[in-house]
Structures are given as structure tokens and as C-alpha cells.
Amino acid sequence: MITEKRAKARPEKGVEDLLLHLGEDLSRPGVANTPRRFVKAMEELTRGLREPPPEVVFFPLEYEAQVGPVVIENISAVSVCEHHLLPILLRVSVAYIPGDGVPGLSKVIKLVKWAAARPIMQERFTEWLADLLMERLRARAVKVRVCGVHMCSFIRGARDEHHNMVTEARRGDIDVRLSCRRPLSCR
16 A cells, blocks of 8 residues: 555656656656556556565365375466666476365465565566465475566666576475566466
């Protein structure tokens, strides 16, 4: 939730100043509402900073046998690079060994999307996500694989549209091979 103090800061003014700095004509109809739209888009992309994490619902294990690992591959998520505030398109794969119950599938997906909704550095994000999932899923072990296409190197800098950054983190004893599709693919 945006506080009253933040609302008074009028972030749209900063976007207007940036557009003027870039040489844009603010009276042009195509950009008249751009500052407001940009601020709303950034609020959406960073909602994880302001919203509480989703509650995780657990279903009891109905038998005594060991369960695991559970694998969920190719969860799509969007984040922003903390260095440039440009989008990062993500595919996240998770494997976990349940503890005293099995979390609902949709809650795992929602938790990943919530965690990504903030400015990140992918290497640090992957480690934090593994810790978060270990705690929130009450898991005995977790492995996370994050595949990202960073717009900061896709459209500027290196300008490489073929890259795919892959990071992994593991908590506990889990031996699973995770894959994830490239977030931008025509296949």
C-alpha cells in the first residue's frame, strides 16, 4: 500500500523531469499520461515490497512413507533490475522435500511471483528465494533454479537478445536436476 507521505511526494513529477531531460515534449498527446502510467507500472512491478507474502496452506501427509522431492518447473515471473530498474523476465523452477505437510501448488507459485516483484540482483535473489521457500514451505530441503533475461543487457549495454542468466541455490540434502525454459523463446 502506498502511504500518504509517499503519495504526496508526487513521483509523476520525477518522471516528467526525466522525460524533459530526454528531450520529450510533455504536451504531446502520446506522453500526456505517461508519468502516471509509468508510476503505476513500477508500483505493480515492485508490489512485493509493500504486500505481505501469500499465506501458504498445507495439506497433511496421509501416509508414513517418505515424500519427495516435489518439482515445479517453469514458473513465470517478472522482476526489475536493481541497477537500472529495467524488467527481468524470469522462469523459476523449484524442488522441495515436504516436511510435515504438503503446501498447495498455487501457493508455491504465488510465493515465487511475490518474491520476484521487487528490484533484484538475480544472484542474491536466488539465494534469498531458497531461504524463503525453505521457511515458508516448512521443507526438509529446497533447490531453486532461476533463468532470467535481463532487459538491461538485452536492449542496452551488451545488446544481446540471446543471453539467459542461470542461477541455482540449494538448502538441505536434495539431489534433483532442474531445468527451466528461456523466458523469451519463439519455440
